[in-house]
Amino acid sequence: MVTIKDVAKEAEVSVATVSRVLNNQGYVGEDTRGKVEEAIRRLKYRPNNVARSLFKKKSKMIGFIVPDITNPYFPQLVRAVEDVTNKAEYTTFLCNSDEDIKKELMYIQKMQENHIDGVIIVSNTLQLHHLENLDLPIVALDRFFHKNIPSVTIDNYKEARKAVSYMIKIGCKSIAHIKGPDNIVNSVLRLKAYEDEMRECNLPAIICSGGYQFKESEKAMINLFKTNPGIDGVFAGNDVMAVGALKAANRLNLKVPEDLAIVGFDGIEWTETVSPEITTMVQPIYQMGKRAANMLLHLIDGKELEDMHVVFKTELTIRETTKA
Structure with missing residues (x-):
């Protein structure tokens, strides 16, 4: 050589x-x-x-830790980040963590060894003490991490309440919620939003766990209907679980939206590729990833951020799984 x-x-x-x-x-x-x-x-x-x-004191590489690359939500974030960083001639070091703290700490160690210039994290397992001694810029994406760590998020509680409120307004009286994992902040906030909205409207809370997974949510909904046959609406904690609920409805010979209304959350492309197309709270996923990448490049260049914590709004996109 x-x-x-x-x-x-x-x-x-x-x-x-x-x-x-x-x-x-x-x-x-x-x-x-x-x-x-x-x-x-x-x-x-x-x-x-x-x-x-x-x-040069720069590697022209950034790290990006995501929890589940098989969830269509995260590849859309990755695409946005790469579009920004590639233009700046940076390479993205992508890491799939499975929410495993050991894997995340190993990735961070490898990033340090390779002189990564900065990192974007999507994590519920890392704590501030894991990162506070790192001498590199960090931006949290999708989930608020700590007041001292810049972040790009949405208001999960507020936006989820809008979804449940909409279902009540269109006439749903028995709305079930498929919740995500208990250790994920977004999941907990969306569950609380559902519970608070249902309580204020004097409606019963009917909850099952779908783990943010397609198959798990499908099975959970089938089992839930055995004990709650009168359910006329489902608010899913993410779009992957909304697709699982739609599959369960088909298996149970329920017509959507005539017998069952379904609303998801996130705005991934899956919601438009199934039939009927799914009503969902659409996050500006690309814009969020783009903003996080620009913030990180700003920090790498030694510049101060005008806004440490950016909160985007979602948009209720009404499609075929809910009646007008």
């Missing part, structure tokens, strides 16, 4: 001079620069990115 020392020897200059040419740092005479560039071409030298990052 050709090294920087080989290039220096071929060009009859010092290693420091070759480094200045490679990184475009400091003064190098035109004749000397030409000799170095010719030696690089002749020897087909490819600079070591890690070595260059040590010299």
Whole structure:
């Protein structure tokens, strides 16, 4: 393998001079620069990115930790982040954590070893003490992490209440909620919103757990109908579970929306690819990912943020799983 020392020897200059040419740092005479560039071409030298990052103090890489890459919500976030960072000539180091603290800590260690310039996290397991000694910018996405960590989120409680309120307004009297995992803040806030809205309207709370998963939510809804056959509406804690509820309705020969109204949350593309198309609270997923990426690049450049915590609004998008 050709090294920087080989290039220096071929060009009859010092290693420091070759480094200045490679990184475009400091003064190098035109004749000397030409000799170095010719030696690089002749020897087909490819600079070591890690070595260059040590010299420049930047690796041009960012880390992105997501909990479940199989959930269509997260690839849409990843796409937005990459669109922004690629334009800035950064590479995204994508990590799927499964909400496993050991995996997340391992990823962070690897990021440090590779001199990552900054990281975007979607995590409910990491705590502030895991990150406060890291000497790199961090932005939390989708979930508020800590007042000292910049974040891009939505108001899950407020927006979920809008969804349940809408279902009541269209005439649903027995609304079930498929909740997500108990350890995920978004899931807990959406559940609380459902419970508070139902209590204030003097309606019974009917709850089952779908774990933010398709198959799990389908089974949960089938079992729930055995004990609550009068359910006329389902508010799902995310769109994946809303699709599971729709599948359960088909298996139970229930007509949607005539027998059962379904409302999801997130706004992933799945909601438009099934039939009937699912009414849902649409998050501006792309805009959220884009904002988080721009915030991180801003921090990497040593600039202060105008707004540490950005909260986006959702939009109720009415489709075929609810009656007018």
